[in-house]
């Protein structure tokens with residue numbers, strides 16, 4: 425007798441919890457096949473992204489490997505980005521996986537399902553404000569947090585150049601004073617002190633300002 429296949433797309437806070445419970449309750453007992461699909465190989469708890477952005481947290485130390493977690497909890501993991509859905513045929517299409525050089529690692533794939541759960545989360549809304557998407561950093565994914573961290577270190581490098589006026593003050597603007605914005609401001613303050621202790625003199629704690 426065939427068992428139903430339950431596919432969950434998105435291994436974030438909601439999806440990961442769901443496949444873990446389904447896997448333990450149904451997958452391990454062979455009552456259903458549970459499949460998690462995510463575009464990333466690992467999960468990191470999003471509320472930690474501001475720590476990744478400032479370099480306080482090495483995401484490699486805190487992230488969970490979906491493959492290993494799946495094995496331990498009775499579900500299967502299929503890496504890929506959802507790019508198509510055929511509700512009549514009950515199939516998903518996953519985009520090809522490319523390596524850093526753009527070479528194809530895995531081609532486009534079709535994945536059948538009996539029950540489908542979409543838990544792909546959300547991203548920040550820029551409300552169409554001109555210039556925001558081109559010029560601002562966002563903190564919705566580990567990749568974006570990492571990009572911010574690299575940019576921040578590059579700015580420190582520039583400010584440390586011999587020709588740089590040591591009195592110049594760098595201003596970081598943070599839009600959104602919720603938990604993430606406030607915690608990011610505090611982490612940036614700490615990061616500026618730490619980098620100062622490493623010899624990056626211009627951005628001293630008393631001359632840095634996050635607004």
Ligand SMILES: Cc1cc2nc3c(=O)[nH]c(=O)nc-3n(C[C@H](O)[C@H](O)[C@H](O)COP(=O)(O)OP(=O)(O)OC[C@H]3O[C@@H](n4cnc5c(N)ncnc54)[C@H](O)[C@@H]3O)c2cc1C
Pocket residue numbers: 433434435436437438439461462463464469470471472473474504505506507543544545546563564565603604
């Ligand atoms: C910086 C930050 C700080 C936060 N701090 C807090 C906090 O302190 N407290 C709190 O309660 N909440 C906080 N939140 C909100 C909380 O993280 C979200 O509410 C929660 O993560 C939503 O869970 P989710 O499962 O719906 O989506 P997410 O956790 O966003 O997961 C979505 C998943 O779907 C995957 N995905 C997306 N599109 C595709 C696709 N096409 N194909 C395959 N996979 C896809 C993504 O890779 C991701 O793994 C914070 C959010 C952010 C960004």
